[in-house]
Amino acid sequence: MYDLIVIGAGPGGYVCAIRAAQLGLKVACVEGRDTLGGTCLNVGCIPSKALLHASHMLHETHENFDKMGLTGAKVKVDWTKMQGYKADTVTTNTKGIEFLFKKNKIDWLKGWATIEAPGKVKVGDTVHETKNIVIASGSEPSPLKGVEVDNAGGVIVDSTGALTLPKIPKSMIVIGAGVIGLELGSVYARLGAEVTVIEYLDAITPGMDAEIQKQFQKTLTKQGFKFILGAAVQGAEVKKGKAVVTYAPKAGGDAQTVEADVVLVATGRRAFTEGLGLANAGVAVSDRGVVQVDKHWQTNVPGIYAIGDAVPGPMLAHKAEDEGMAVAEVIAGKAGHVNYDVIPGVIYTSPEVANVGLTEEAAKATGRKIKVGKFPFMGNARAKAMFMGDGFVKIIADAETDRVLGAHIIGPNAGEMIHEICVAMEFGASAEDIALTCHAHPTTSEAVREAALALGGGAIHV
Ligand code: FAD
Numbered sequence: 086m087y088d089l090i091v092i093g094a095g096p097g098g099y100v101c102a103i104r105a106a107q108l109g110l111k112v113a114c115v116e117g118r119d120t121l122g123g124t125c126l127n128v129g130c131i132p133s134k135a136l137l138h139a140s141h142m143l144h145e146t147h148e149n150f151d152k153m154g155l156t157g158a159k160v161k162v163d164w165t166k167m168q169g170y171k172a173d174t175v176t177t178n179t180k181g182i183e184f185l186f187k188k189n190k191i192d193w194l195k196g197w198a199t200i201e202a203p204g205k206v207k208v209g210d211t212v213h214e215t216k217n218i219v220i221a222s223g224s225e226p227s228p229l230k231g232v233e234v235d236n237a238g239g240v241i242v243d244s245t246g247a248l249t250l251p252k253i254p255k256s257m258i259v260i261g262a263g264v265i266g267l268e269l270g271s272v273y274a275r276l277g278a279e280v281t282v283i284e285y286l287d288a289i290t291p292g293m294d295a296e297i298q299k300q301f302q303k304t305l306t307k308q309g310f311k312f313i314l315g316a317a318v319q320g321a322e323v324k325k326g327k328a329v330v331t332y333a334p335k336a337g338g339d340a341q342t343v344e345a346d347v348v349l350v351a352t353g354r355r356a357f358t359e360g361l362g363l364a365n366a367g368v369a370v371s372d373r374g375v376v377q378v379d380k381h382w383q384t385n386v387p388g389i390y391a392i393g394d395a396v397p398g399p400m401l402a403h404k405a406e407d408e409g410m411a412v413a414e415v416i417a418g419k420a421g422h423v424n425y426d427v428i429p430g431v432i433y434t435s436p437e438v439a440n441v442g443l444t445e446e447a448a449k450a451t452g453r454k455i456k457v458g459k460f461p462f463m464g465n466a467r468a469k470a471m472f473m474g475d476g477f478v479k480i481i482a483d484a485e486t487d488r489v490l491g492a493h494i495i496g497p498n499a500g501e502m503i504h505e506i507c508v509a510m511e512f513g514a515s516a517e518d519i520a521l522t523c524h525a526h527p528t529t530s531e532a533v534r535e536a537a538l539a540l541g542g543g544a545i546h547v
Pocket of ligand 1: 092097115116117118123128129131197198357360392393400402403404
């Protein structure tokens, strides 16, 4: 009899299993894939960041090396070797989780799990008994009507197929201007593809701060991206080895077609809860398969919990990890907590885009008085030395209390710098607290302090 069986070994599930084992519980984790780590390590965060890193390096050699006096033969791409580097990066990380499972004495039950009843998890022909179950089964790409994905064919692909294309396409259409589409579009744009993004809404990165959306679109356009916004994709088909996408402008007018070597469908992800036997166990799910939980991640069935992409909230690895730790603590009789107001989001393009807390629009919509402090990277010496002067830091604070409500950064190291604001928000800091904190020079983080200064006495370097 286990204390806990976790279903799924993605960042939600494996972190939950480790924390529960650290707290003295007897734990097993079921994983149907051949390797641990879930979407994130196998076909998500990690392989995409490996390709972003490699293609960013290439971009630097082509665009900036000569400006710094670094000259010589032009670096070329060996796609097979780059794929090998990506695969090695994935393997060292998935093996790392295997090591952590052994170290923490967690049983890895290999195979696909079904919940027979509360306390009973079937894997293969064996039914395992457990006091508690955590569903951490993650998500999968959402299908798009009229567009059939065939990753093996390599022409109409989803994010998984886009990570392993047989060759670098000369042209690519990305359907959906969200994080995954823009990151993978960036990889191929830097590797030489002409990238066209088709988006249903009138702005890219839906839900983000409007000023950031505008700046980000401008930056990507400078990098060669083409955008077709306000367009509803009606279908895509493969004709003579090429993909032809048909879309209808939302504003009206005739349907249009565009053609490319590859189409990446990146219109979002949906909870992956089919086949878990949730109906047998009486677990309530929404009509889109999302598991319904209370504020302690417990479903309507006592002893069955759910976390990560399978439950409501942003589909992010670190949100899943936080929930994994917290639910393990709840099951072990402790107080698990996740602060959903302070979950950062990062787009790992170049420059990076990062945010936490409220956008300016959302802060205004709360009806409170707000103030906004901005600082451009053009006033930051370190950013300029890296040819990264475009972009800015924007901090939103309550006009009466000066408490930080949110921050939005587009610029170098944005994905690292955002954590300063996360810590500040966790501590309930005022913008003045950040402005009064000495920041090392020359760092890009000085731009965060300057944005906080802009809210009070005034930024220095503008
Ligand atoms: P998952 O990681 O999806 O893991 C669930 C696991 O459960 C899977 O391995 C699955 O095989 C297993 N499973 C499901 N059902 C069963 C069953 N019945 N029996 C046994 N096993 C089962 N997020 C970020 O925060 N940062 C990023 O940079 C980032 N980049 C991304 C890039 C791409 C291309 C993609 C696709 C996603 C990216 N994400 C990123 C999102 C991130 O991968 C997910 O939010 C995260 O993996 C969710 O974790 P999870 O544990 O809920 O589920």
